[in-house]
Amino acid sequence: MSEKFKVKSVKFNFLMNIILKMSGVIFPLITFPYVSRVLLSEANGKIAFATSVVSYFSLLASMGIPSYGIRKCAEVRDNRSKLSKVVGELLILNSLFTILSYIIFLVLLIIIPKFTRDTPLFLITSTTIIFNMLGVEWFYQAIEQYQYITIRNISFKIISVILMFLFVHEPKDYILYAGINVFSSVGSNFLNFIRLSNYVDLKSCKFQKYDIYIHFLPIITLFLYNATTVIFTSLDQVMLGFLTDDSSVGFYSAAIKIKNILVSLITALGAVMLPKISYALKNESNEYFERMISKSFDFILISAIPISMYFILMAEEVIFVLAGQTFSESIPILRFLMPSIVFIGLSSVTAWQLLIPLGKEKYTVGGAVFGAVVSILVNIVTIPKLDAVGAAIASSLAEFSVLFVHVNALKQIFRKTFDMKELIISFFATMISAIIVSLLKSVLIIENNFLSCLIYGLFFFGFFVLLLLFFKERLVFEIISQIKNKYNMRRIR
Incomplete structure (x- = not known):
């Protein structure tokens, strides 16, 4: 049966994606403390190492299709026939690379x-x-069905949490927990495939009509970008696994999980904006396109910078709350990882909202290659001397290197869309808030780590928002104006 899809507004999709990302925060907050205490660092290290290794083969199987598929399907989503053809072509390529990837994986195993x-x-x-x-998943993002994506993912996460509490009770259950993790993250994907026939007519397209080869160059370019990105984002855990022991990987993994939760929140807007921007480039004015990009940068600046600083200040309390006292070695690791979330947030805009929609994928590859080289070199030098802390330093430097390349490739449009005033406002508001909370911590001693995180967090982000209002930060004032207008409209009615 044919089913029409309705494209929601950016605000609605952003809300859905925020809910989805928040579930990515809430569920780890439920599972992470339990798993850390039950499985301990060694078993957690084994899972982190295996996940990092498999991520390389997942990357080969996807071959850049997820990001390319979002852009390509978004461009033709108003034409069912063209959309069906593109989806069919990408599915054939995805299947071939998946078979190749699995063969290589089994041989190495x-x-x-x-x-x-x-x-x-x-x-x-x-x-x-x-x-x-x-x-x-790329297809549903391209047609902006974020409500469906959100409901489906949260449902499977709830089931996974129940399974974890029922069956994971001691370190030897780590294999079972790995299976539950898989079910949580990708188990719902089977429903996507079944539902696909409601939106596209794959049966109506004969194999001879597929133009598979036209997709090779862009997906290989994106694969090279994704490959080098995954290398320097997961290489630290792989290198730790080979150069140190499972416990070190476990300590590092605890900090990485916290970082990834924060990154998923900060980059939530990017996943929503990619199809919108790809569509806007084909159908809207340059002014509208640049305005959207400028708002994305503003959002990253007023979210990533304060979050990074807060977790540097509260690293000890956060680690003790989420992982327990036995993970004290994760505290300095978390602190050195925090600058990376600012760089990742900004590069998510430069890559996914600028370079890729503009067809400049080669610069994303260049940035990722440069980041990978920096990561490898710094890891080689720092891991033997500083253990997991060295890997954290390498991670932050690598992310900065990627952003550096992107900005240099986008000099002209970057000047139009990135406002230095917004950066200065966010930086000063963050530093003032940090100083106030640091002074408060020296006076007000809170023994309970959870209450400490909560109370100091309220002070920190409360002061930060007030300072944004004082400095008249653009995005905050725009949001307040929209809320006032809606309130006035309701009063008139």
């Missing part, structure tokens, strides 16, 4: 001793490769 020792864990974790292919 047999010949590498480090992998062979945990064969069941690696096999279970590797099922994400297949489920990612079936999920066609």
